Amino acid sequence: MSVGREIQEHSEESRQEEQNAPVLQDKADKPASRPHVYELDPMRAVTALCVVAVHVLAFTYFFEHSSSGTLLQGAVLTALHFTRQVFMFFTAFALIYVYYGKPFSAQGFWLKRSIGVLLPYCLWSIIYTWVNTPKPFWPFVETCIFNIVTGNASYQLYYILLSLQFYLILPFFLPFLQRIAHHPWITLSISLLLQLLFLYVDFHFVQIGPFAATPLGAIINSYQDRFLLTYQFFFFLGAFAALYLSQARAFLLRYSWLVVSFFLLILGVFWGHYFQQNLIYHENNNYTLSVLQPAILFYSISIITLFSWLAGLWARRTDKAGHPKGYRFWQTLSNASFGVYLVHALFLNRVVITHIAPLMPSAWPAALSVFLVWALTVSMSVIVSLLFLRIPIISRLVGRVHPGERKLISYVWHTR
Numbered sequence: 001m002s003v004g005r006e007i008q009e010h011s012e013e014s015r016q017e018e019q020n021a022p023v024l025q026d027k028a029d030k031p032a033s034r035p036h037v038y039e040l041d042p043m044r045a046v047t048a049l050c051v052v053a054v055h056v057l058a059f060t061y062f063f064e065h066s067s068s069g070t071l072l073q074g075a076v077l078t079a080l081h082f083t084r085q086v087f088m089f090f091t092a093f094a095l096i097y098v099y100y101g102k103p104f105s106a107q108g109f110w111l112k113r114s115i116g117v118l119l120p121y122c123l124w125s126i127i128y129t130w131v132n133t134p135k136p137f138w139p140f141v142e143t144c145i146f147n148i149v150t151g152n153a154s155y156q157l158y159y160i161l162l163s164l165q166f167y168l169i170l171p172f173f174l175p176f177l178q179r180i181a182h183h184p185w186i187t188l189s190i191s192l193l194l195q196l197l198f199l200y201v202d203f204h205f206v207q208i209g210p211f212a213a214t215p216l217g218a219i220i221n222s223y224q225d226r227f228l229l230t231y232q233f234f235f236f237l238g239a240f241a242a243l244y245l246s247q248a249r250a251f252l253l254r255y256s257w258l259v260v261s262f263f264l265l266i267l268g269v270f271w272g273h274y275f276q277q278n279l280i281y282h283e284n285n286n287y288t289l290s291v292l293q294p295a296i297l298f299y300s301i302s303i304i305t306l307f308s309w310l311a312g313l314w315a316r317r318t319d320k321a322g323h324p325k326g327y328r329f330w331q332t333l334s335n336a337s338f339g340v341y342l343v344h345a346l347f348l349n350r351v352v353i354t355h356i357a358p359l360m361p362s363a364w365p366a367a368l369s370v371f372l373v374w375a376l377t378v379s380m381s382v383i384v385s386l387l388f389l390r391i392p393i394i395s396r397l398v399g400r401v402h403p404g405e406r407k408l409i410s411y412v413w414h415t416r
Contacts, residue, residue: 034097034098037097037245038311038314038315038323038324038327038330039308039311039312039314039315040090040093040094040311040334041327041330041331041333041334042310042311042314042330042334043086043090043307043308043311044090044334044337045330045333045334045336045337046307047083047086047087047090047307047337048333048336048337048338048340048341049340049378050080050082050083051083051156051340051341051344052340052344052348052374052377052378052381053080053374054077054080054081054083055155055156055344055345055348056348056370056373056374056377057073057076057077057080057370058077059348059349059353060073060353060357060369060370060373061073063357063360063366063369063370064366065366069366070285071275071278071279073366073370074274074278074285074288074289075271075274075275077289078270078274078288078289079267079270079271079299081289081291081296081299081300082296082299082300082303082304084159084225084231084291085231085234085296085297085300085303085304086234086300086303086304086307087159087162088162088231088234088235088238089234089235089237089238089241089304090238091162091163091166091235091238092166092234092235092236092237092238092239092242093238093239093241093242094238094242095166095170096174096177096238096239096242096243097242097245099170099174100174100177100178100239100242100243101178104171104174106170106171109167109170109171110167110168113164113167115396116399116400116401117160117163117164117167117399118164119396120342120396120397120398120399121148121157121160121161121164122148123396123397124153124154124157124342124397125144125147125148125151125153125154125157126144126148126153127153127346128147128153128154128157128345128346129143129144129147129153131346131350132153132154150223150226151226154345154346155345156341156342156344156345157342158225158226159226159341161226162226162227162228162231165227165228166228166235169228173235173239177239177243181243184240184243184244187236187240188233188236188237188240191232191233191236191237192233192297194232194233195231195232195233195297196294196297198229198230199292199293199294199296199297200294202224202292203290203292203293203294206220206221206224207221207287207290207292208287224292225291225292230292233297234300237301237304241308248308249312252305252308252309252312253309253312253313253316256309256313259305259306259309260306260309262302262305263302263303263305263306266298266299266301266302267299267302269295270295270298270299273295274288274295332386333382335386335389335400336382336385336386336389336398337385338385338398338399338400339381339384339385339386339388339389339397339398339399340378340381340382340385342385342397342398343381343384343385344377344378344380344381347376347377347380347381347384348373348377351380352373352376352377352380353373356373356376357369357373360372385398
């Protein structure tokens with residue numbers, strides 16, 4: 001699984017996107033706000049926590065001392081490989097929900113995203129490069145530039161490259177979507193078939209075999225996970241979910257039994273395929289854990305459907321003010337999710353695994369030790385992310401503008 005992968009929701013989590021127009025657009029270009037989609041808050045928060053779990057499981061095999069335990073840990077790890085696909089779904093959903101059918105300024109959109117997403121991405125790329133590969137000044141600068149372009153500074157940062165690619169094509173994607181908006185099933189069917197074909201060819205002929213050993217094959221396998229078209233189906237799925245939100249909600253809530261049955265069926269087949277790969281075909285463990293394989297496609301669809309259904313059940317029970325129960329908790333955790341995504345690798349690798357995990361008694365069950373590593377990493381990441389959100393200027397590190405930042409800048413400017 002090329003161990004690093006995962007989430008944002010990028011600095012403009014869709015909740016902010018839904019409620020606020022881009023601050024750098026002219027008023028005439030300002031999209032009218034649409035109702036907040038409460039379901040996205042718990043979905044985004046849970047996905048961020050699952051991202052941390054993916055990396056914790058990938059780095060804690062040393063707790064296991066049996067082949068069966070290693071196999072089971074791999075089964076849990078591969079069951080969490082939906083996170084990047086869910087992330088692509090969120091990205092498309094949020095942007096289409098906000099901008100579709102409204103006046104759109106590409107320049108204003110890109111400028112806003114440069115400040116909200118590109119800036120923290122570059123800053124954290126520099127931080128991770130300094131922490132992971134300290135070098136003299138000029139080699140360090142060259143490494144930083146390379147890492148920013150490729151997403152190699154840390155194993156989770158490539159997700160932001162995917163976001164930036166989608167931001168670049170959004171001005172062209174919106175008018176294209178208008179042309180196909182009334183043909184969702186035809187479009188999604190074609191997209192699904194192309195995605196399945198791509199994953200089949202990639203998994204069976206690109207990731208292994210003679211081509212994988214060639215220089216070109218090595219380059220493709222190193223960078224294909226950060227190429228937009230690798231996940232094109234999930235961008236279309238998110239876009240159409242935004243366009244047909246009310247119909248999708250109604251269907252999921254009406255056919256709950258179908259949602260749960262579909263997920264359980266796909267999960268059973270998915271795990272059956274994993275154990276078959278390991279116990280019968282004796283394939284390489286890294287290969288069986290690959291995120292880019294046909295089985296992941298249908299499994300990720302089942303997870304998106306399940307998460308949407310569960311979040312829909314939660315969101316439909318509201319108080320007198322129209323808020324779901326506990327929405328402030330999920331809103332806070334959702335706000336912290338981008339920061340968690342950015343900082344968790346630092347705490348996981350440099351603090352928890354390096355200094356705390358070795359102190360855990362070997363007599364403890366491996367599952368308990370892995371869970372504690374995850375809990376500690378999540379706790380540290382959430383606390384730091386929430387702290388950053390509350391500090392003007394520093395909040396930019398997690399992609400948000402602190403409400404007091406403009407007042408602070410104005411005060412400093414007028415007291416010069």
